[in-house]
Amino acid sequence: MDFPSDRLDGRCVVVTGAGSGIGFATGLLAAGRGASVVAADLDADGLAELAAAAAEAFPASLEVTTVRCDVADAGSVGELFAAVAGTGTPLRGLANCAGITGDQPFDELSPEHWQHVLGVNLTGSYLVARAAVRAMDQDGGSIVLVGSGTTNTPAAGLAHYIASKAGVIGLARALAKELGGRGIRVNTVSPGPVDTPLLRARMSDEVVAERSRTALLGRLGRPQDVALMIGFLLSDQSSWITGQTINVNGGTAMT
Ligand code: NAI
Numbered sequence: 001m002d003f004p005s006d007r008l009d010g011r012c013v014v015v016t017g018a019g020s021g022i023g024f025a026t027g028l029l030a031a032g033r034g035a036s037v038v039a040a041d042l043d044a045d046g047l048a049e050l051a052a053a054a055a056e057a058f059p060a061s062l063e064v065t066t067v068r069c070d071v072a073d074a075g076s077v078g079e080l081f082a083a084v085a086g087t088g089t090p091l092r093g094l095a096n097c098a099g100i101t102g103d104q105p106f107d108e109l110s111p112e113h114w115q116h117v118l119g120v121n122l123t124g125s126y127l128v129a130r131a132a133v134r135a136m137d138q139d140g141g142s143i144v145l146v147g148s149g150t151t152n153t154p155a156a157g158l159a160h161y162i163a164s165k166a167g168v169i170g171l172a173r174a175l176a177k178e179l180g181g182r183g184i185r186v187n188t189v190s191p192g193p194v195d196t197p198l199l200r201a202r203m204s205d206e207v208v209a210e211r212s213r214t215a216l217l218g219r220l221g222r223p224q225d226v227a228l229m230i231g232f233l234l235s236d237q238s239s240w241i242t243g244q245t246i247n248v249n250g251g252t253a254m255t
Helices: 021-032 044-057 074-087 111-136 159-182 205-214 223-234
Strands: 012-016 036-041 065-068 091-096 141-146 184-191 245-248
Touching (some): 012 021, 012 074, 012 111, 021 036, 021 091, 021 223, 036 044, 036 074, 065 074, 091 111, 091 223, 111 141, 111 159, 141 159, 159 184, 184 223, 223 245
Parallel strands (some): 012 036, 012 091, 036 065, 091 141
């Protein structure tokens, strides 16, 4: 009996949102496991930090390729995947971690803000996943989209965000059905509260302390907690897992 490895050697893996938080941790983890990582974000400084962190932590690994990209823009996503082709390594993984939020009471939610959040979180997932599927061609791979625990336990002021993330979960399930025959697995990781700039923009230090104090495991999530699940789903260790929504939330919600 053999057990597949968590290594990603010989594979190109695209990580979006790689300039911060969960995407940053995922990019670092994939680089450490031997992948040729193409890291994308709007934030060029964050990308440079990731490339430097990977070079320091894993000097023997391949260099991380960084591409400034807006996942909500089809042309920009096209440029990202041109860089993927340029690596010369077959694309076998996508982790779409780019995402935005922003509290807005529903009766004040403007069509522009609605479209912006849907554009990045949902249309971005569609654009990046479609480009990845085309690049994976008939040889298969693993696509990981990022949902949110708020789709199970909604919070006020996040209707646009929660609607976008519910769409992401539906998209992943639909793609798993359509693409399984081509060896492409598609799953969603739904994080609970993870201590990143996205969360800090919504929660004061006091709220973070209270949420940590009352959490089942006594703390909020760390980006690495989610990256480890994404890494598992990108690897052959999860070769019989597709169409699933995997909650990584320290037990903050049990569904
Ligand atoms: P973060 O804010 O630390 O990182 C998100 C990254 O996405 C940033 O570097 C940002 O520049 C990038 N980004 C934003 N818009 C972009 C665009 N149009 N194109 C390319 N890059 C773009 O946030 P975090 O927490 O790491 O979030 C990652 C994902 O996890 C998001 O989808 C978020 O919705 C999701 N999530 C996070 C939770 C948390 O508590 N931190 C909880 C549930 C879900």
